[in-house]
Amino acid sequence: MLMDRPTGHVVAAAGDVSALPSAEAVADGFRAVLGLGAGRAGPVEVEGLALGTRERHIVVRPVAAPLPHDLLLVVVLDRGRTNAALAARQVDEYARGLLT
Amino acid sequence: MTGTATGPGPAPHPEWVERLRRLHREGFTGCLTVEGPPDARVHLRGGLLVAVRTPAAPGPGTLLVRSGAVSERAWAAAYERGEADGAADGGEVGAVLLELALVRSVLDGVFSLALRPEARSAADEPGAPAPPYALAEGISPGRAWAEAQRRIAFLTARWAPPAELMALRPTATAPADTAPSPAHARLMAGADGRRTPRDLAFLSGREVSGVLADVMWLVDRGLLEIAAEPREGLSRRRPEPAAPASPEAPLAKRLPGADSVRRAPRADAVLSPEAAARLRGRLAGGAGAARGGEGGPT
Numbered sequence: 001m002l003m004d005r006p007t008g009h010v011v012a013a014a015g016d017v018s019a020l021p022s023a024e025a026v027a028d029g030f031r032a033v034l035g036l037g038a039g040r041a042g043p044v045e046v047e048g049l050a051l052g053t054r055e056r057h058i059v060v061r062p063v064a065a066p067l068p069h070d071l072l073l074v075v076v077l078d079r080g081r082t083n084a085a086l087a088a089r090q091v092d093e094y095a096r097g098l099l100t
Numbered sequence: 101m102t103g104t105a106t107g108p109g110p111a112p113h114p115e116w117v118e119r120l121r122r123l124h125r126e127g128f129t130g131c132l133t134v135e136g137p138p139d140a141r142v143h144l145r146g147g148l149l150v151a152v153r154t155p156a157a158p159g160p161g162t163l164l165v166r167s168g169a170v171s172e173r174a175w176a177a178a179y180e181r182g183e184a185d186g187a188a189d190g191g192e193v194g195a196v197l198l199e200l201a202l203v204r205s206v207l208d209g210v211f212s213l214a215l216r217p218e219a220r221s222a223a224d225e226p227g228a229p230a231p232p233y234a235l236a237e238g239i240s241p242g243r244a245w246a247e248a249q250r251r252i253a254f255l256t257a258r259w260a261p262p263a264e265l266m267a268l269r270p271t272a273t274a275p276a277d278t279a280p281s282p283a284h285a286r287l288m289a290g291a292d293g294r295r296t297p298r299d300l301a302f303l304s305g306r307e308v309s310g311v312l313a314d315v316m317w318l319v320d321r322g323l324l325e326i327a328a329e330p331r332e333g334l335s336r337r338r339p340e341p342a343a344p345a346s347p348e349a350p351l352a353k354r355l356p357g358a359d360s361v362r363r364a365p366r367a368d369a370v371l372s373p374e375a376a377a378r379l380r381g382r383l384a385g386g387a388g389a390a391r392g393g394e395g396g397p398t
Contacts, residue, residue, distance in 0.1 A: 004310060006307075006309070006313035006314050007251055007307070007313055008254060009247065009250075009251070011200065011203070027313075028258075031317055034284075045281070098196070099194070099196055099197055
């Protein structure tokens with residue numbers, strides 16, 4: 001799922017969309033993570049989020065775009081069939097090349 | 101329907117919404133000109149929205165250029181090409197980025213229009229050409245309205261009805277380099293107490309709805325504050341950071357006749373005879389005027 005970070009607008013989605021989290025919830029979650037660093041030790045550059053549930057890995061990555069953190073790529077992976085580290089790396093590469 | 105203090109704010113005027121639905125059903129191709137404020141030109145092809153141009157929300161060119169996604173030169177070249185042959189081939193502008201900007205400008209344009217519930221007059225112009233850059237595959241008006249309503253509800257649930265937030269003029273309370281992300285830093289750099297969220301959206305090449313969300317979050321974080329009254333006159337000047345103290349550096353020596361622009365004349369500098377004569381003449385004229393036009397050397 002490709003979504004707008006500030007508003008939670010779903011730009012595009014593919015695959016089993018029923019497994020995707022709510023884009024508005026992702027927007028709120030990403031905002032909360034950004035807030036962890038705001039106003040303390042200067043800016044924080046969030047590389048992404050990874051959340052594990054019993055069945056799934058949820059990986060959230062900012063898409064390399066003209067303005068960072070404007071678009072988020074959200075990928076849901078089947079935990080039983082996925083190497084989380086390898087998948088996160090592949091998602092990183094995909095997010096970097098998506099708009100460039 | 102108009103908003104209440106606890107509701108999501110104003111909804112688009114039903115007559116206007118119904119008109120768009122009718123054009124969608126009829127497979128209308130052309131332009132719907134809406135009289136504002138804000139004015140708008142809503143372009144449809146086969147009943148689907150392909151472009152919305154309104155001063156209330158940035159168009160695709162502003163989104164691409166002001167955000168730094170493409171250079172002004174590249175966009176100008178692409179625009180000329182688009183006008184020349186009518187093909188939305190972005191050239192140096194990447195196809196995905198262009199598509200994204202076009203979708204965003206349509207949805208944000210509809211969102212911005214949805215914030216003004218007044219009845220408006222509108223005129224159909226069947227067959228009116230779409231702008232050089234318009235969506236190849238349009239968006240149904242129903243889907244665009246639904247997204248606008250979702251954004252209004254999203255912002256209202258977290259902060260306040262966006263129609264009210266649009267009038268705010270935030271001011272940064274901290275340097276932009278303390279912002280949590282570059283996107284937030286640009287907003288903080290532009291928030292001078294005079295710009296509204298719409299102004300900031302145009303300034304930074306972003307959607308109005310996204311700017312509203314980021315502005316209100318920065319207010320929550322204490323990195324922006326809302327001026328009680330619109331600031332008039334010059335924008336707020338922030339103190340410049342002090343230069344680091346260096347015990348080795350001596351104090352600057354001030355020379356008579358020098359300022360930050362001109363260096364002091366050399367001690368042995370003299371005026372040329374011609375320059376001295378011109379200067380004497382000016383001084384004499386000025387003094388004469390001051391004395392009521394008596395003239396004469398001083």
